[in-house]
Amino acid sequence: MRRTETKLKLAFCGRAQWSHLPPPHSGRQRNQHRLTVFSRRDTASEPAVVYATYGISPVQSSDLPKEGSPEGEETRWTPISDSSREESRYRETASEPAVVYATYGISPVQSNDLPKEGSPEGEETRWTPISDSFCAEKSRYRDTASETAVVYAKYSISPVQSNDLPKEGSPEGEETRWTPISDSFCAEKSNDLPKEGSPEGEETRWTPILDSFCEEPITVRLDSALVSLSKTHVVLIMAAVSLTSEEHEVTRIERIGAHSHIRGLGLTDELTPKPSAQGMVGQIKARRAAGVVHNMVKEGKLAGQAVLIAGQPGTGKTAIANGLAQSLGPDTPFTAVSASEIYSLGMSKTEVLTQAFRRSIGVRIKEETEIIEGEVVEVQIDRPATGTGAKVGKLTLKTTEMETIYDLGNKLIEALTKEKVQAGDVITIDKATGKITKLGRSFTRARDYDATGPQTRFVQCPEGELQKRKEVVHTVTLHEIDVINNRTQGFMALFSGDTGEIKGEVRQQINAKVAEWREEGKAELVPGVLFIDEVHMLDIECFSFINRALEDDMAPVVIVATNRGITRIRGTRNLSPHGIPIDMLDRMIIIKTTPYQEKEIKEILKIRCEEEDCEIQDDALVVLTKIGLETSLRYAIQLITLANLAAMKRKEKQIAIVDVKKVYQLFIDEQRSQKFLKEYEDEFMFDEGTETAMETN
Amino acid sequence: MAVSPERIQQQLEEVEAAAEDVISDRQEIVTLDRRRNTNREALRQLKTNKIASQSTGNKSWICVGNMFLKLPNTVVVDCIEKEQKQLDTEINNLRNGLRSKVNHLNDLEAKQKTVGTNLKPLSQDEWKAVKQVLGR
Numbered sequence: 001m002r003r004t005e006t007k008l009k010l011a012f013c014g015r016a017q018w019s020h021l022p023p024p025h026s027g028r029q030r031n032q033h034r035l036t037v038f039s040r041r042d043t044a045s046e047p048a049v050v051y052a053t054y055g056i057s058p059v060q061s062s063d064l065p066k067e068g069s070p071e072g073e074e075t076r077w078t079p080i081s082d083s084s085r086e087e088s089r090y091r092e093t094a095s096e097p098a099v100v101y102a103t104y105g106i107s108p109v110q111s112n113d114l115p116k117e118g119s120p121e122g123e124e125t126r127w128t129p130i131s132d133s134f135c136a137e138k139s140r141y142r143d144t145a146s147e148t149a150v151v152y153a154k155y156s157i158s159p160v161q162s163n164d165l166p167k168e169g170s171p172e173g174e175e176t177r178w179t180p181i182s183d184s185f186c187a188e189k190s191n192d193l194p195k196e197g198s199p200e201g202e203e204t205r206w207t208p209i210l211d212s213f214c215e216e217p218i219t220v221r222l223d224s225a226l227v228s229l230s231k232t233h234v235v236l237i238m239a240a241v242s243l244t245s246e247e248h249e250v251t252r253i254e255r256i257g258a259h260s261h262i263r264g265l266g267l268t269d270e271l272t273p274k275p276s277a278q279g280m281v282g283q284i285k286a287r288r289a290a291g292v293v294h295n296m297v298k299e300g301k302l303a304g305q306a307v308l309i310a311g312q313p314g315t316g317k318t319a320i321a322n323g324l325a326q327s328l329g330p331d332t333p334f335t336a337v338s339a340s341e342i343y344s345l346g347m348s349k350t351e352v353l354t355q356a357f358r359r360s361i362g363v364r365i366k367e368e369t370e371i372i373e374g375e376v377v378e379v380q381i382d383r384p385a386t387g388t389g390a391k392v393g394k395l396t397l398k399t400t401e402m403e404t405i406y407d408l409g410n411k412l413i414e415a416l417t418k419e420k421v422q423a424g425d426v427i428t429i430d431k432a433t434g435k436i437t438k439l440g441r442s443f444t445r446a447r448d449y450d451a452t453g454p455q456t457r458f459v460q461c462p463e464g465e466l467q468k469r470k471e472v473v474h475t476v477t478l479h480e481i482d483v484i485n486n487r488t489q490g491f492m493a494l495f496s497g498d499t500g501e502i503k504g505e506v507r508q509q510i511n512a513k514v515a516e517w518r519e520e521g522k523a524e525l526v527p528g529v530l531f532i533d534e535v536h537m538l539d540i541e542c543f544s545f546i547n548r549a550l551e552d553d554m555a556p557v558v559i560v561a562t563n564r565g566i567t568r569i570r571g572t573r574n575l576s577p578h579g580i581p582i583d584m585l586d587r588m589i590i591i592k593t594t595p596y597q598e599k600e601i602k603e604i605l606k607i608r609c610e611e612e613d614c615e616i617q618d619d620a621l622v623v624l625t626k627i628g629l630e631t632s633l634r635y636a637i638q639l640i641t642l643a644n645l646a647a648m649k650r651k652e653k654q655i656a657i658v659d660v661k662k663v664y665q666l667f668i669d670e671q672r673s674q675k676f677l678k679e680y681e682d683e684f685m686f687d688e689g690t691e692t693a694m695e696t697n
Numbered sequence: 698m699a700v701s702p703e704r705i706q707q708q709l710e711e712v713e714a715a716a717e718d719v720i721s722d723r724q725e726i727v728t729l730d731r732r733r734n735t736n737r738e739a740l741r742q743l744k745t746n747k748i749a750s751q752s753t754g755n756k757s758w759i760c761v762g763n764m765f766l767k768l769p770n771t772v773v774v775d776c777i778e779k780e781q782k783q784l785d786t787e788i789n790n791l792r793n794g795l796r797s798k799v800n801h802l803n804d805l806e807a808k809q810k811t812v813g814t815n816l817k818p819l820s821q822d823e824w825k826a827v828k829q830v831l832g833r
Contacts, residue, residue, distance in 0.1 A: 365827065368818035401727050404734035407741050464723065465730035469792055471818065522818070 258637070259319050261611035264327040267291045279607060280323050282600035283316050289591040290320050294327055297557050303527040304555040306546075308535075308585070310562055310578055311593030314633045317561040320593070321531045324559070333362045333477050333528030333556075339537035350545050351501050357549055358507075359479040360556035362526035363514055367472045370431040372406075374399050375442045375461045376423050381413055397427075400463045412436075426459050431467070475526060478554070481510050511554070528556050535560035536579030539571035543584050550587065560588070601628045601636070608637050609655075614644040616655040623660050631669040639663050708805075715802045722798065726791050733784045736777050743774055 265287055266277030273280070273287040280287060286309065296302040309317045325334040337356050342349045374397035381393035393408035395416070408416070412429070415436045421427055424445030428437040440459035441452075486502045517523035532538070538546075549555060560580075567579040576582060596604065602625040609616050616624070620643070628636030639660065646659040668676065681687045743757065755770045759777075768776075818824075 366818045367824050402731045402734065404731075405738055407745070465727045466734060467730055522823075 256612055258634075259322045261607050262319055262322045262326065265290055265294065265320070265323040267327075271295070276603050276607070278323065278326075279611075280316075280319065281603040281607065282596055283320065283593055286311075286316070286320055286591050286593045287323070289589075290324050293557070293559070293589075293591075294324055297328060297332065297527070297529060300525075300527055302557045304550050304552070304557075306550060306558045306560065306584070306588040308560050308562070308578070308580070308588040308590045309593060310590060312595055313563045315563075315593040315595050317563065317593055318533060320591075321533070321559060321561060325529065325531070328529065331475060332526060333360050333475075334531065335360045335528070335556075336531040336533065338533045339535050339542075342538060342542060347501055349539075349542055353542060353545055353549070354507075355479055355482075355502075356530055356532075357556060358482060359477050360528040360530040361478045361554055362475045362528055363478060363481070363517075363523050364473060364475050364526055365517070365523045367474065369470050369472075370467060371470050372397065372429040372431060372467050373427070373439075373462045374466050375426045376421055377403065378423055379416060379421055381408070381417070397466060398461070399466055400461055402466060404466060426462060477528075478510065478514070481514075482507060485510060514554075525554060527554075530556045530558050532558065532560045534562060536562045536564040536567060537570065540569055540581065541571060543569075543581050547584060547587070596633060598625055598629055601625050601633055604633065605636060605640065608640055612641050612644070614640055614647075614655055615653055616640070616643075617657070620655050620657045620660050623657050627660070627664060631671060635669040639667070642667060712802070712805050715798065715805055719795065719798050719802055722791055722795050726788055726795075729784050729788050729791075733781060733788070736781050736784070740774065740777055740781075743770060743777075 262279040264278035264280070266274050266280040267287065268274060271288060271291040273284050273291070275281070275284075293302065293307055309320060311317055321336065325336065328334060335356055342352045344352060347355075377396040377398050379393070379395055381391055383391050390410055391413050393413050393416070395406045395408055395412075397404060397406065411434050415434060419427075419436050419438055421436065421438065424442050426439045426442050428439060429435070430437075440457035442461050443458050444461060446458055482502045486506050514523060514525075518525065546558065550558065562578045562580070564579050566575050566577050568574065569576050569579055569581055577585065580588075602621060605621060605624055605628065606616075609621075624636050624639065624643075627639065640655075642663040643655045643659040646662050647653070647655045650659070652659075677684070756767050757770055757773050758765050758767050759773050760766075
C-alpha cells in the first residue's frame with residue numbers, strides 16, 4: 001500500500017487510474033478541497049470509485065480493490081443496473097446506488113466491512129439504492145438525486161470513532177451497518193457522522209446513493225486539506241456528490257457590508273448552535289434563543305410578541321437579527337428599520353410605524369389556471385383564396401407522452417402569427433384567456449448552425465399531459481396592497497396633494513377583505529418579523545403606539561435591539577433600562593449578548609478576511625486578534641481591508657504583521673482618539689472640555 | 698442514533714408505497730388526458746365534417762372497446778361529450794388528491810411542505826382585480 005502519500009484512485013469498472021490531488025492551496029484557506037469525480041451518464045454499471053489513501057498505517061489490502069485485479073473491483077462495487085431507460089424515473093434512479101465510505105483512524109479498515117471479493121450477493125444486499133425518485137417534478141428529482149451521497153473526510157489526529165470503522169469480527173455488523181439511507185435524512189445531522197461505540201449506527205449512515213446521470217462533474221468537498229497526517233484515511237466514493245458544507249449561489253455582485261458574511265444562524269436541527277457556521281461565531285446562548293424564536297415564527301405562534309436583543313456594542317445583535325432574517329427564508333416578510341427612520345418629516349411617526357408593521361405581514365393567495373403546454377410539431381394556417389373569409393389552421397402539439405392536433409380559431413391564429421410561433425418552439429396557451437407564451441425552443445430541434453437571436457433559450461420538451469393545471473402561490477404584504485389601493489388615479493393625484501399617508505378607511509377595507517378571504521379559505525396570513533434597531537431612539541409616543549399595535553390580531557413579531565444601558569426615555573425625563581418604558585419591557589422576551597472571547601474574535605476575523613477577499617498570515621491574524629481584544633471588534637474588522645491595501649502596496653498578496661502595525665499607527669481607534677483629544681483639547685476649535693463626553697464603553 | 702434495520706425497512710416501504718401512489722396517479726392523468734384529446738379531435742372532425750357527411754347518411758363508425766358500431770352522428774356526439782365530461786371530473790379529482798399525496802410524501806421524506814397548497818384558488822375576476830392592484 002502506499003504510505004504517506006496523498007493519492008486519488010479513480011476506478012471505472014476495473015480500470016484504475018491514479019491521479020494526484022492538487023496540493024492544498026497555501027493561500028486562501030477555505031479549509032475545503034475539491035475532489036472532482038466524474039461520472040459518466042450511461043454508467044449504469046460503472047460506478048466511479050475513488051480511493052484516497054493517506055497515512056502511515058495502510059488499509060488492509062483486502063479492503064481496497066487490488067490494483068491489477070479488475071474483478072476484485074467489479075465484485076465489490078456491484079451496481080444495480082438500470083436496464084430500461086424508458087421506465088419511469090423511479091426505476092432509473094432506483095437502480096444506481098452510490099456508496100460512500102469514509103473511514104479514518106489508526107486501526108485499518110477491517111476486511112469484513114468492505115464488500116468482500118467474490119461475494120456478490122453480499123454486496124447486493126448491502127447496497128440498497130435509495131433515490132429521490134418521488135419528486136413530483138423532474139428538476140427536483142435531479143437536484144436531490146445528486147445530493148444524496150454523503151462524503152466524510154476527516155483528516156485529523158483523533159481517529160474516527162471506532163464504531164464507524166467496521167469492527168473486527170462482527171460479520172453481521174457489516175450487513176447491518178451499511179444501511180441505505182435516503183436523501184431524506186439530513187446528512188448534516190450529527191448522527192450521520194460515524195459515532196464511536198454504536199455499531200448499528202453505521203448502517204444507518206452509509207447511504208448508497210448514486211446519481212449516475214449527472215452530466216456535470218460531481219464535486220466533493222472535503223473538510224480539510226488532504227495532507228497526509230499520521231492516520232490512515234480511506235475514502236471510498238462511488239460516483240458520489242456531497243453537499244455537506246454550506247453552499248450558496250452568488251449570482252450577483254453583493255456589496256460587502258459589515259454583516260454580509262452572515263448566511264444564517266448556523267444551528268443544527270435540534271437548535272444547538274454550531275461554534276462557527278453560516279458566518280456566525282460564538283454567542284451560543286443568544287443564537288440558541290434566536291433559533292427558538294425562528295421556529296416559533298415559522299409556526300406562527302409568536303405573532304404579536306416582542307423580543308429584545310440587548311448587549312454591549314459589538315456583540316453581534318444586528319448580526320443575529322440578520323442571521324434570523326436569512327434563516328427565515330424569502331417566504332417570510334422581514335422588515336428591518338432603524339428607529340431613527342421614524343422621524344422623517346414626510347410622514348407622521350405613527351404612519352411610519354404602521355407602514356412598517358403592515359410591511360411585515362404577508363398574505364398568501366393562490367392563482368390557478370389551466371394551460372396547454374407543449375412543443376409545436378407543426379403549425380399550418382390556411383388563408384382563404386378569395387381574400388375574405390376566416391383563416392383556418394391546425395396546430396400540432398406534443399409532449400414527451402402524447403401528441404394531438406388542435407383546430408385553430410381566428411383569435412388563436414392571430415396570436416400565433418403575432419408571436420411568430422414555428423415548429424420546435426415550446427409554447428404555453430392559457431385556456432381561459434387564449435394568451436400564448438413562448439417558453440423557448442426545444443433541444444431536439446437545435447441544429448449546429450442555427451442562426452438564433454440573442455434571446456433564444458433552449459428548453460426541454462415538456463412532460464406529462466398536455467393540459468396542465470398551473471397553480472401559482474403569491475405572497476404579498478399588506479403594505480403593498482395598501483399603497484396601490486390608495487393611489488388616486490390619473491391626474492387627480494396632482495390636485496389631491498398626496499402626502500403618502502394612507503387613509504384609515506382604506507386600511508380597514510383591506511383588512512375586511514383579507515379577513516373575508518381568510519374565512520373562505522382563499523388566503524392565509526404569513527406573520528413576519530419587524531426588526532427595529534437602535535430602539536432607544538424611539539420616544540414615549542412611539543412606545544405607546546407599539547404597545548397597542550402588538551395587540552392587533554394581524555401583528556408581526558417585533559424584534560428590537562439596543563446597546564444602551566440605563567438611559568433616559570426620549571420624550572420624558574425618566575430613566576429606564578435600555579431607554580424603553582418598563583411596561584413595554586414587561587411584554588418582551590429578552591435575549592442577552594455577551595462580548596466575544598479571544599478565540600471567537602479570531603474566528604470572526606478569519607471569516608471577515610475571507611469575505612473581503614484578503615489573505616492573512618497566521619501571526620498577523622494573532623496580532624489582529626489581540627488588537628480586537630484590546631480595542632474593539634469593529635476596529636479590528638475595519639483594519640483588515642486597510643491592511644490588505646498596505647500589503648498590496650508592498651506587492652505582497654498576504655497581510656503580514658508589518659502591514660497590521662502600519663495601519664494601526666495610521667488609523668487610531670476610539671480609545672486612543674479619546675486620549676489624544678484629552679491631551680490636545682485646547683488646540684481644537686470650540687472645545688468645551690471633556691467632562692460631558694459620552695462614555696461608550 | 699441507533700436505528701434497527703427493520704425500522705429502516707418499514708420506513709422505506711412506506712416511502713415506496715407513497716411514491717408508487719403518486720406516480721401511478723400521474724400516469725393515470727396522462728392516460729386520461731390522452732383519451733380526452735382523442736375525443737376532442739373526434740368531436741372536431743364530426744362537427745366540421747357534418748356538412749360533408751350528409752352523403753353518408755349522418756352515421757359514423759365509433760370504436761367501443763374492441764367493437765365497431767355505426768351510429769347516427771347525434772348519438773355519437775352525445776356519447777363523446779358525456780365521456781369528455783366524465784374525464785374532466787376524473788382528472789380534476791385525481792389532481793386534487795395528488796396534492797395531499799405529494800404532501801404526505803414530502804412528510805415521509807422529511808422535505809419541506811410546499812406552502813399554500815391548501816388554499817382555495819381565487820376566482821377569475823378576483824384574481825384579475827388582485828393583478829390590477831399589484832400591477833403584475
